[in-house]
Amino acid sequence: MRGMIFNIQRFCVQDGPGIRTTVFFKGCPLRCAWCHNPESHRQPAEILFSEEKCVLCGACAAMCPKGLHRMDGGGHAFDRAGCDGCGRCAGACPAGALELCGRWIGVDEALSLALRDADFYSASGGGLTLSGGEPMAQPEFALALAKSAHEAGVHVCLETCGFCAQEDLERMLPCVDLFLFDFKLADAEAHRRWTGADNARILKNLAFLGEQGGRIVLRCPIIPGVNLEKAHFEAVARAASSNRGVLQIDLEPYHPLGIDKAQRLGRRPGFCDTAFLDREALEPQAQRLRALTGLPVTIV
Ligand code: SF4
Ligand code: SF4
Structure with a gap:
C-alpha cells in the first residue's frame, strides 16, 4: 500500500x-x-522552479529525457507540459533552483x-x-x-x-x-x-x-x-x-x-x-x- x-x-x-x-x-x-x-x-509529482536561483549551467537540460529544459537566449525555458515528475533535473541542479515535489x-x-x-x-x-x-x-x-x-x-x-x-x-x-x-x-x-x-x-x-x-x-x-x-x-x-x-x-x-x-x-x-x-x-x-x-x- x-x-x-x-x-x-x-x-x-x-x-x-x-x-x-x-x-x-x-x-x-x-x-x-x-x-x-x-x-x-x-x-502527480511535479517540479518547482525558482528562476532567480538558476545559474544557467544547463545540467537540467542534459538530464531531462524529454528535453523540457532549454537554455535559450540567455534564459532558461521550461516546458512543463510533458513532465512526468521523474526528478532527474532536480537531482542534477547544483543551485537548488529545481525541486521535485511528490x-x-x-x-x-x-x-x-x-x-x-x-x-x-x-x-x-x-x-x-x-x-x-x-x-x-x-x-x-x-x-x-x-x-x-x-x-x-x-x-x-x-x-x-x-x-x-x-x-x-x-x-x-x-x-x-x-x-x-x-x-x-x-x-x-x-x-x-x-x-x-x-x-x-x-x-x-x-x-x-x-x-x-x-x-x-x-x-x-x-x-x-x-x-x-x-x-x-x-x-x-x-x-x-x-x-x-x-x-x-x-x-x-x-x-x-x-x-x-x-x-x-x-x-x-x-x-x-x-x-x-x-x-x-x-x-x-x-x-x-x-x-x-x-x-x-x-x-x-
Ligand atoms: S522531472 Fe523529469 S521529465 Fe520533468 S523536467 Fe525534470 S527531468 Fe524532465
Ligand atoms: S540545473 Fe539548475 S542551475 Fe542549472 S540550468 Fe538547470 S535550473 Fe538552472
Whole structure:
C-alpha cells in the first residue's frame, strides 16, 4: 500500500494536540483561492522552479529525457507540459533552483518515520497527523496508515476539507482520534466561487461525523475579502453549536505563503493579497465565538 505525499514534517505543533509528525498527502479536490500549499493540488509529482536561483549551467537540460529544459537566449525555458515528475533535473541542479515535489511512500516507511518521535508524542500528548492536500483523496492509503498508527498506540489526527465519500470517513472513524475539519464558507454559492466545489457534501459529512461520535476541531481559515465578516463568524458558531462532536474551534488567519509556490509551479496564484492577517486582529471574533458556543477558540 503506497500513497503520494509531498512532505513529512516532524515537530509540528499546530496540526493537533502536542508535538506531532504531519504527513502531507498530495492531491486535493478543492482549489481554495488562498491555498498556502498549491503544490498539494495535483496528485502527480511535479517540479518547482525558482528562476532567480538558476545559474544557467544547463545540467537540467542534459538530464531531462524529454528535453523540457532549454537554455535559450540567455534564459532558461521550461516546458512543463510533458513532465512526468521523474526528478532527474532536480537531482542534477547544483543551485537548488529545481525541486521535485511528490513521492510515493509505503505505509511501513511512513509509520517508521513517525515512530522515531514516539517519546515526544507520549511526553506532549502528540501523535501523527494526516494532512495535505486532502488525505481522503487517497482513502485506502489514509486508512491503512491511520490504522497502523492507531494499532501502534499513536494518537491520530485527520485534517480534511470534508469533500469525500461518507463511507470513506466512516471507515476512518475507529482509527482517528481527532478530526481537524475545515469550515471555509457556509454559503453554497460563495463556497463554489472561492473553492471550486459545492459545500453540501462537506456539511453533510461534518454532521455525520458528529452523529457517529467523531471528535472534531473545526478549522476555519479566515480570509480578508472572503469570509472576514460578522455573518461568517455567526455561521461558524451555528455549525459548532449544532454538532455535538465539535470540541474546539481554530481560527487560521490568512497568510500569503502560497503565492510564491504557485509561481514556482508555473501557475497564476488564485489570490494575490500579500498582507498577513494579524492574529491579534481576530481576538475580538474569537472572544465572540467563545461567548456564543462555550467552546475553546484558538487562533493558530
Ligand atoms: S522531472 Fe523529469 S521529465 Fe520533468 S523536467 Fe525534470 S527531468 Fe524532465
Ligand atoms: S540545473 Fe539548475 S542551475 Fe542549472 S540550468 Fe538547470 S535550473 Fe538552472
